[in-house]
Amino acid sequence: MELYNENREYHAGDIVYIFYRNPHAQDVANIQAAAVVNNPENSNELALFLYETYYPLSSEMAIYSTEEEAEQAYHYYYGNDSEGTLE
Known part of the structure; x- marks a missing residue:
């Protein structure tokens, strides 16, 4: 199984x-690592x-292959604050 994005x-x-x-604070976004898996459903x-x-997983999602790539996009879209760092 594969997906092109x-x-x-x-x-x-x-x-x-x-x-x-963050589901409790919608104005807060962070970079998060996620695993690509076979959909159990x-x-x-x-x-x-x-x-x-x-x-x-869909082609409409913004997915980045590296943390650095995600950080660059985060700073482009959200500015240069430190919220985008991986936790």
Whole structure:
């Protein structure tokens, strides 16, 4: 199983980086590592596994292959504060 996203190919087992909004404070976003896994609800799809939850992986998601790439995008979209650092 694989998914192409902006000329990248993802496979189950890959670690990627995404922006994750705090559900308790919607104005706070952080960079978070997530695992690409086989979707347990649909074996023909991939999913992101983050905080014990599966999120269907789609080409509409902003996914970064490295933490550095995610940090650059974070600073571009959110400014130069320190909120984007991986925790």
